[in-house]
Amino acid sequence: MENEFIPKAIEIVKDAIKADNSGDFDRALSLYKQSFEYFMTGLKYEKNKARKDTILKRVDGYFKRAEELKKYIDEQKNGGGSSKSDGGKKGGSTATKDKKDSKDNDDEETSKLRGALSSAIVSEKPNIQWSDVAGLTSAKEALKETVILPVRFPQLFAGKRKPFKGILLYGPPGTGKSFLAKAVATEADSTFFAVSSADLVSKWQGESEKLVRNLFELGREAGKSIIFIDEVDSLCGSRSEGESDSARRIKTEFLVQMDGVGKGGEAGSLLVLGATNVPWELDSAIRRRFEKRVYIPLPEAAARAYMLKMNVGDTPNVLTEEDYEVLGEKCEGASGADCSVLVREALMMPLRKCQQAKQFIPFKAEDGSPKVKPAERYPNCPKCPPKLSGDAEGSDYTCKSCGAVRMSLWDVPSEQLSVPDVCRGDFEQALGHSHSSVSPEELQRFVEWTKQFGEEGV
Ligand SMILES: Nc1ncnc2c1ncn2[C@@H]1O[C@H](COP(=O)(O)OP(=O)(O)OP(=O)(O)O)[C@@H](O)[C@H]1O
Numbered sequence: 058m059e060n061e062f063i064p065k066a067i068e069i070v071k072d073a074i075k076a077d078n079s080g081d082f083d084r085a086l087s088l089y090k091q092s093f094e095y096f097m098t099g100l101k102y103e104k105n106k107a108r109k110d111t112i113l114k115r116v117d118g119y120f121k122r123a124e125e126l127k128k129y130i131d132e133q134k135n136g137g138g139s140s141k142s143d144g145g146k147k148g149g150s151t152a153t154k155d156k157k158d159s160k161d162n163d164d165e166e167t168s169k170l171r172g173a174l175s176s177a178i179v180s181e182k183p184n185i186q187w188s189d190v191a192g193l194t195s196a197k198e199a200l201k202e203t204v205i206l207p208v209r210f211p212q213l214f215a216g217k218r219k220p221f222k223g224i225l226l227y228g229p230p231g232t233g234k235s236f237l238a239k240a241v242a243t244e245a246d247s248t249f250f251a252v253s254s255a256d257l258v259s260k261w262q263g264e265s266e267k268l269v270r271n272l273f274e275l276g277r278e279a280g281k282s283i284i285f286i287d288e289v290d291s292l293c294g295s296r297s298e299g300e301s302d303s304a305r306r307i308k309t310e311f312l313v314q315m316d317g318v319g320k321g322g323e324a325g326s327l328l329v330l331g332a333t334n335v336p337w338e339l340d341s342a343i344r345r346r347f348e349k350r351v352y353i354p355l356p357e358a359a360a361r362a363y364m365l366k367m368n369v370g371d372t373p374n375v376l377t378e379e380d381y382e383v384l385g386e387k388c389e390g391a392s393g394a395d396c397s398v399l400v401r402e403a404l405m406m407p408l409r410k411c412q413q414a415k416q417f418i419p420f421k422a423e424d425g426s427p428k429v430k431p432a433e434r435y436p437n438c439p440k441c442p443p444k445l446s447g448d449a450e451g452s453d454y455t456c457k458s459c460g461a462v463r464m465s466l467w468d469v470p471s472e473q474l475s476v477p478d479v480c481r482g483d484f485e486q487a488l489g490h491s492h493s494s495v496s497p498e499e500l501q502r503f504v505e506w507t508k509q510f511g512e513e514g515v
Contacts, residue, residue, distance in 0.1 A: 062099030063112065066092045070119055082126050089123040097291065101334075183239035183249050190233060190240050191367070191393065192360030196351045199512070200224065200237070203349065204245045204328055208281065221349045223315055223329045225289070227336040227511065228353035228503060229495040231394025234332040237353065238285045241330065247281040266310035273314040276327050289331035290338045308340060315346040336506050350511040352503060355392055355495065361385040364393055365484075368400035374479035384484050390493030399484070399491050406483035407476050416461040417469060428475040432461045 073088035096116050103109045187197055206213055207220040214220055226234040235251070242249035252272065276282045286292065292307060315329060331347055333339065344350070356364065362385025369376065388399060414431030422428045455462045466474075 062095045063103065066095035066099055069095060073119070077122070077126070082130055086123055086126045086130060089119055089126070092119065093123075097288075101288065101291070183243050185236060185239040185243050187240050187244060189367070190237055191363040192356045193233065193237065193353060195512075196226070196237060196353055197240075199349060199351050200241050201244070204241050204247075204283075208245060222327070223331065223347040223349070225331045225333065225336065225339075225344075225347035225350040225511075226353050227333050227350065227506075229355055229392055229499065230334050231392035231494065232353045232355060233393045234353050235285070235287055236393070238283070238330045238332065241328075242283045242285075245281060245283065245328075247283045247328075248276075248279040249283050249285060250276055250279075251285045251287065266306045269307060269310045269314060273317070273327075281326050283328045283330055285330045285332070287332050288334075289343070290333045290335050308343065312342055312346060315343075336510070337502065344510065352507045352511045354503065355390065355500070356396070358382075358385045358389070360393075361388055361391060361396055364396040365400055368397050369404070369479065372404055372479055373476070376479065376481060376484075380481045380484075384481065384488075387485075387488055388491070390495065391491070392494060395491065395494055399487055402487035402490065403484045404479055406486060407479060410477055411466050411474065414466065416456075416463050418459065418461050420475075422475070427473055429462070429469055429473050430475040430477060431466075432459075 069088055069092040073085050073092060076082075076088060077085035093116070096112065100109060100112060100116075103112065190197065203221045203224060226237060228234060238251075239249060241247075250272065272284065276284045292311065329347075336344075336350070362381040365384055365388075366376075366381050388396065391399065410431045416432050417429040418432045419427060419429050
């Protein structure tokens with residue numbers, strides 16, 4: 058698949074620079090941040106190393122500028138800071154800071170880091186139930202054992218029996234790793250700290266290891282909490298020649314913090330959940346800290362059928378259980394995310410039928426009001442199609458046999474339009490355009506890695 062994230066990121070960053078130059082710093086900062094999300098995702102898929110390095114260099118510059126802006130905006134908000142109208146370019150103001158004693162400095166630094174963290178993490182109490190997660194039975198069991206049991210029955214974890222403190226969920230994209238992590242947090246009634254690795258990475262200007270430390274402190278202070286680090290590979294990839302000092306420091310801090318999890322606190326009160334699509338890129342030291350590694354594979358037919366049904370929800374449809382079963386079989390290779398895209402596509406089909414229809418059948422609704430429904434293909438009327446297709450019939454032609462009226466959607470009074478229910482045919486048509494986002498080679502790689510380091514989560 059063509060990597061569309063980088064061009065999109067560049068588009069956004071151009072707007073950011075424009076806003077920056079025109080003095081609209083709030084907007085500029087928000088656009089820079091938005092572009093980082095796209096850059097980080099795009100970089101994940103960028104295979105060309107030279108191109109990757111060039112982009113990273115550029116992004117580094119944007120990060121620095123965003124940091125300056127954030128500092129400047131914060132200073133303005135706090136009523137202090139410089140009155141410069143350059144958004145803190147050329148160093149910004151540190152005048153207020155100089156007067157503080159060292160304790161104040163520490164507090165200030167901590168609160169600054171906390172501020173930075175709050176923009177980097179999403180802290181919430183999610184509301185995703187186990188039953189919302191299709192399939193993945195043994196992954197759910199493994200997570201229940203790790204998270205729920207220690208809280209409910211602490212006596213089970215006496216002596217040397219300790220709950221796991223780090224779990225890695227790995228598998229192809231869109232298989233529900235983040236979704237599952239949220240279900241864990243709901244079930245455990247824990248605060249969920251989801252870290253956007255793009256934001257953490259964006260603080261790699263000498264402070265990120267402190268950010269990691271603060272993140273873990275926040276987690277400990279919040280009582281029962283789960284720290285979810287998506288794309289953990291981008292924080293803790295394996296050592297490479299080009300690895301910078303700051304990347305090494307963040308990794309070391311992460312190791313130290315992971316070792317501290319579970320010490321001094323209530324058993325199972327802080328859990329670190331990591332997710333990655335590329336487990337083989339993880340540093341072996343980090344891999345070891347995630348004591349349990351659960352493979353989240355592509356869903357099986359029954360899980361796919363269930364997801365299709367959940368995604369259709371209460372949209373008017375004529376689909377039967379059997380239809381879902383057949384469709385579940387047909388979309389082999391689709392991830393959970395692919396299934397939602399497929400449903401979205403299929404749900405649009407009735408709209409397309411309305412838009413493309415050249416004739417509509419009038420009928421009376423149950424309450425007696427006049428309605429029309431699109432009749433693009435009307436197989437039950439042998440006379441209708443040939444006559445209707447003839448231009449000579451004129452635009453106001455009505456078929457004497459079936460009653461179809463020649464008109465377009467725009468001729469239909471809004472209150473009279475009856476939208477066709479979603480049917481199996483709509484899905485079959487949508488399936489024609491869909492494709493699996495994971496190649497068999499990639500899948501094989503996950504299977505191999507699971508044999509060596511993980512366990513099946515199906
Ligand atoms: N097993 C599942 N049950 C229900 N919904 C699912 C499942 N798997 C995926 N989905 C749907 O797909 C969406 C994307 O899933 P999610 O973001 O959790 O995948 P992920 O594995 O974390 O992907 P990535 O690796 O790309 O971050 C979810 O919001 C959910 O709607």
